[in-house]
Amino acid sequence: MTAMKRTARTTLPAVMLLVSACVEGPRNKTPPGEGALAGLAAALSKQALTLRTMMMADTVPRQGQAGLMTLVVNGGDSRVFTNNPDLFSYAVQTQDGGKVAPWSHGAVTRSFGDQTQVTMPARSVFGQVIDLRCIRPGYRPSEGSCDYGYTLNEPGRYRVITSYHWGDSARSTAVSLVDTAAFVVR
Secondary structure, eight states: OOHHHHHHHHHHHHHHHHHGGGSOSOOOOOOOOHHHHHHHHHHHHSSSEEEEEEESSSEEOSSSOOEEEEEEEEOSSOEEEEEOGGGEEEEEEETTSOEEOOEESSOOOOOOOSOEEEEEOTTEEEEEEEETTBBOOTTOOOTTOOSEEOOOOSOEEEEEEEEEEESOGGGTOOEEEEEEEEEEEO
């Protein structure tokens, strides 16, 4: 086993433990599988920022939480990353590519407020866990307040497309990261 795979096998469970505290209440305790470890190991070997997403469980109940772990992986040199929850977006699709419409509490004015700049050392991971059924606003994280979410009551196969966009593409300072995770609702 290579040093990178050993690092990934110990890093992912530690990251999962740290970020799982962000999801409240009971959840399916099945951790992401071996594929998640391989994806993290591959991302750590790249010389760039990479977005990796994985469901906290491959199978999500029709009621309860649908935990999604989002990891920003820096496999290259130390770099500054803008940690702004409002720069992440999520879109859920059915297996055949049909859009699942989110419910919403109405129009939300995004606040870019204070931007948290995080210096990510080489070969580091920064993560968060959200509940797809209750996505909280980044700068109004009051208890129980959901900005929007997805009603996932229909059994079937789904995928969530997670993206992070920041910067000015005209000045070549844009960061655009995208990843997809599949799951089943039963």
